[in-house]
Amino acid sequence: MRRRRILVIAGAVVVVVALVAGLVQALAPHDDRTAANGSGSPKPTASATASTTPSGSPNASTPPSPPGFDKTQFSIDDPASIWVVSDKLRPLNPVDYAPADLTAMPIPTTWGAVPYLRKPAADALTAMTQQYTAETGLNIQIQSDYRSYQSQVKVYNGWVASKGQAAADLTSARPGFSEHQTGLAVDLVGNPAKCGLNACFGDTPQGIWLATNAYKWGFILRYPKDLTPVTGFEYEPWHFRYVGVELATEMHDTGVQTLEQFFGLPAAPDYAP
């Protein structure tokens, strides 16, 4: 009899304790939000993680997931930067900029002289054209390489004389606005040449291969089809711009075709009035 009473009392105590505990929990401020923000949420410390990880396991040496692509890594304003964005709204500054590391390339040209680009672009283009020949047995040559401010004056005036200014502005940049003046842009064609400086180059074996593979060497097809309202230039499947493997690969992987779109710059369909 006494034993049963003790059991009943003990049971009642348990129930009361449970109720009080539940009440305390219900009245306590919910801190999910602060926990979600990181303050006060218990996180495994580095030492705790390490102590449960067998030494030498892959986890111990795996670096943290890579951070997002750093779009501020290089200047897009400095004409000497491999990321410089030159378009009809962004003249080179200074307008008569000339690169300091022009390098000769062992690549044939349509005009027979030795071609030049800036050192990183020259090295990449040489490797890319050699790989193309090794892979296909076909050849690529250069139709236009680095152009100085003065030679761009001649080229642009030649286009104006033959096609008029409006048509010239769709094909050739005005002096100070040309990517060729940076020493990072090149016009390519097959060897023997076919469809040079013509949209049909995009359908040649060289044009198809370059459009698919140039990013692996750090080049982008700078004036893609149907993006004249963004770049200000007609489709130029022959014009490749060196931006480095990292940026070219990022643009390829994210499907962003122009530097203007990638860097969130205004479209540059025409020169400022």
Ligand SMILES: [Zn+2]
């Ligand atoms: Zn070009």
